[in-house]
Amino acid sequence: MIELLHIDEYVYLRNVDIYFSEGLNVITGETGTGKSLLLDIIGSFLDYQNIRGDTFSADIVVNVPNDLEDLEVKAGQHVFSVERKNRRTFYKFDGRLASKDFVQEVFSNLVSIHKQNSHIKLFERGFFVKILDTVAGNEDILREYRTLYSRYQEILRLLSMATPEDVQKELEELSEKIDEVERAKLSVQEEEELERKYKELTNLQQIVQNYTTASEQLEEIELILRKMYSQLPENYHSNLDVIVEHVAELSNELRRQLSNLEDINPEEIESRLWTYRKLRRKYGPTTEDVLENLANWKKLYAEKRREYEILKNASSEREKVEKELIRLSELLRRRRQETATKLLESVKAHLMDLNMNARLEFKFTETELKYDGADDIELLGNTLPTGELLPLRKIASGGELSRIMLAIELAIVSTPILVYDEIDAGVGGMTALKLASKLKELSKGHQVIVVTHLPQIAAVADKHFAIRRCDGVGKVVELDEAGKREELRRMVGGEEFLEKISGE
Incomplete structure (x- = not known):
């Protein structure tokens, strides 16, 4: 409580x-x-x-x-x-x-709340379907039915949108894109390194020329220095030795640098960068975008593959699922009809207690397969002892509709x-006394909270x-006697x- x-x-x-x-x-x-x-x-x-x-x-x-x-x-x-x-x-x-x-x-x-004018629900499509399913305990059957119905809708959607040939063509196009990008083995880090090397290569020709000229000049200097041995006294030879040694070391270092520069293949770097630029143009604009698209294509490929498998057997699959849905919808209908008979007996008994005698009957209309089965259910009635049973909106006053709704709610109390x-x-009048008695009786097994204007x-x-x-x-007062x-x-x-x- x-x-x-x-x-x-x-x-x-x-x-x-x-x-x-x-x-x-x-x-x-x-x-x-x-x-x-x-x-x-x-x-x-x-x-x-x-x-x-x-x-x-x-x-x-x-x-x-x-x-x-x-x-x-x-x-x-x-x-x-x-x-x-x-x-x-x-x-x-x-x-x-x-x-x-x-x-x-x-x-x-x-807790269940029953609001003023809740009898309007009597006119809502699906209201009695929900009530009868709840009372009948159809939750497990409905869960199985709705799982199949979702699958059925997916098959119908696929059949309306594409053929197996269409999906196969999409799969081939996706496969080509995926293969093209995967073969390239792209990496954001590799691209950054290649761009760095490429910038260095733009100055490579000038660097090689400078190193070559400097190397040639060092050879000339070394020749000149060696001639100086014969032109200077021996006491200068030790100094010349030092100079010649430094020139030789510098010359050797320049030759090593030239050798390293010649080992760099600018064509390989340019070719690899061209691969990145080509794929960026096609699927970019950035390498990150290309790699993200690759991941999305793989997911889409898996989905399309599943669609293709469904479409290949779509007609037979649809017939199989539809047959099972019809079986379950008929089971739901039988259980709803059985429950409707019992529920009506209880509702009529409550209406008698509420000083109202009405003839009521549930009308079942078979429909196409829907999310909750294949039934439209309407409550027909008449407050007169004779005459045709008609939709409630045509034969009952607001007060009568309220009593019918209350009788239904009393019959399906679930909290x-x-x-x-x-x-x-x-x-x-007397109906108010009957209603008071009914609520008092109900309160013996439930906590009942009522906002009322009836003494x-x-x-x-x-x-x-x-x-x-x-x-x-506003103030709420708990009243004594x-x-x-x-x-x-x-x-x-x-x-x-x-x-x-x-x-x-």
């Missing part, structure tokens, strides 16, 4: 604490005081789109009756928190940040906590809360109304 709802801030509610009890919890108040604001907050933990305001924060303490093993949530007390600031919403579970999907999945296992937001719209429902509450609004601030009696007087029109009725 929900033990505590704390609202730190929401619209005009500030620092509000509501301690709910087991059984039937009723919330009442004047129109415009903000009764439904409380349910907005509870709904914020579900897929609820009626949140008002860009800033709010709240916590809900829920006692979980049993382990939710699939979600790894243990039985016991847990805290759900929500905060919205700067148009961003954050969720926490037991004080830790949690994803919206996780919080909603856990909360949806515990331990049930929240009702003014489901009593269009209900009064008949408020009178049987296990806990009664009244919401007041004063000077623009005296407070309940005073609130019930207000709901039936006050002392003046009662005195007037008594006088008449």
